[in-house]
Amino acid sequence: MIRLFLSSAFPLRQRLAVFPRRCFSSHVGIKASDPLRVLFCGSDAFSCESLRTLHREHESNRRLIESLDVMVLPPRRTGRGFKEITEVPCKSVAEHLGLRIHQRETFRGWSIPEGTNLIVVVSFGLFVPPRILNSAKYGGLNVHPSLLPHLRGPAPIHHAMMRNEKYTGVSLQTLDPKAFDHGVVLAQTPSPGIPIPAGTTLQQLTESLAKVGAEMLVQGLRDGVHVPPYTSVEWMANQLKGEKLVHAPKVSKGESQINWPEWNSTDVARFLNIFNTVWTHARNDKGKFKRVLFLDAESVSEHGVTGRSEEILFRFERGNEGHDVQRNVRVDDEHDAFYIQMADESWVRVRNVKVDGKTTQGARIGMREFMKKMK
Incomplete structure (x- = not known):
């Protein structure tokens, strides 16, 4: 089956102009999966879009997503003198959706909810250790807003704009037990990527890519890309062979x-x-x-x-x-x-x-x- 992952955030005319008759294979056939009991780990606005989309699928298709729990980080002190306490946006979304929330600053000394068979991490900030990954039948998935392996790291959208790149995209990857952003790429925006419009703001581009990533995640689950054996589809890796990869560290x-x-x-x-x-x-x-x-x-x-x-x-x-x-x-x-x-x-x-x-x-x-x- 062939899937073209493009967000409705981009007008149809623009999508067709950018990707005329171009598709890619995100998997080979649709793999059978047990009903998913998902632990979603998220924090910022980018991750909130994936959580909302997962919840909609959970509500409409319990045979695919049987249950959905959410893990978020504790509130942070912000503002002048660090006097304000700010919760991560993902927590308020989870509360609004009536989901069970686990608020922790580390995985140490903690076990995932009983029966969890898939961990989904989107812009979370904590590394998921092998002990946790191994306790879920299907391991973990991550939505990353770049064309991996280009711009691995916590701030790929910032760096794509800072480098004045003309295209960007989204990758759906497995969670690697040893390093961030080194998993198997199971789905990826097709070549050449999503154009970065002139004059766009960071917020606008983040919102658009969040929608693309959320759709890619749910479609990937429907297609069973999380079920081993995995099929890698990262076209960007082949394009960058022999070149020094660009990292996307936190910005200051x-x-x-x-x-x-x-x-x-x-x-x-x-x-x-x-x-x-x-x-x-x-x-x-x-x-x-x-x-x-x-x-x-x-x-x-x-x-x-x-x-x-x-x-x-x-x-x-x-x-x-x-x-x-x-x-x-x-x-x-x-x-x-x-x-x-x-x-x-x-x-x-x-x-x-x-x-x-x-x-x-x-x-x-x-x-x-x-x-x-x-x-």
Whole structure:
């Protein structure tokens, strides 16, 4: 049987344009399976979509999914001073669906619910040890938002966008008992992948891939891909043979620092779409460097750039070194506009900024202390 895993989140016309008559085999025939007693392990919004879809299948097809339990991590302290306690989104979804919840920070000293025969892990954060995997007849499955083995790791969507990749996708894999993201790929978005639309945000792409992954997971269970012997379908592995694989580690605030020596205007807009803000250091009229957040910016044509010419000295920090870079800026007082010229001489219009120690301001006002007139 041939399956084409494409989400309804992508319009039909776009799907047909991207994948004309292209399919792939996710399995050989439909394998018989015992009714599944699933332990679902999830945390964030990406995993919530798979949980909802599994629950719908459980409600409509008890012969496939007989029971569904949920394991989530304990709440975390967040916010300034870590005073707020935040539950993972998956817990509230499980409560709303009336599912039995197991809240734990480790598998150590714990056994899965009696009768569990499949573990499904989606964006969970904990490694499932061999002892747990071996206690479930069908082991475990994982939905991973990349074309494995490309972008193994906890932040594949971030890294796909940061690398300005044109395509991405989803893989359904078995859980490996020794390492994250090294299982057998049982289903995968067909070549060349799902296009990453220009101007998309991290949230938009995550929501779209979550739907693709949820559909792939449930269809895989219907087709019995979780029943050994497994059939690998990872076309990307063959394409990457002999190449160094790219990992997708957790991202930090440092990733959203403006790289003045290299970034162009579209890089600024893209990183804003990923992190919501980008930041830099700028030297003020007292000779002191202060941290500045750009909250809203867009790439603009040079023909639309007007106003008086000024200069600002920015600093890009890499490791323990700081690289000072002078950039031309234009200030249009009449239209309350502020523009910065990037490395390739393209222009960015910045609308709102937040300077350390101050509230959010319009960029024309907020950046005044850093400007000096061009000679």
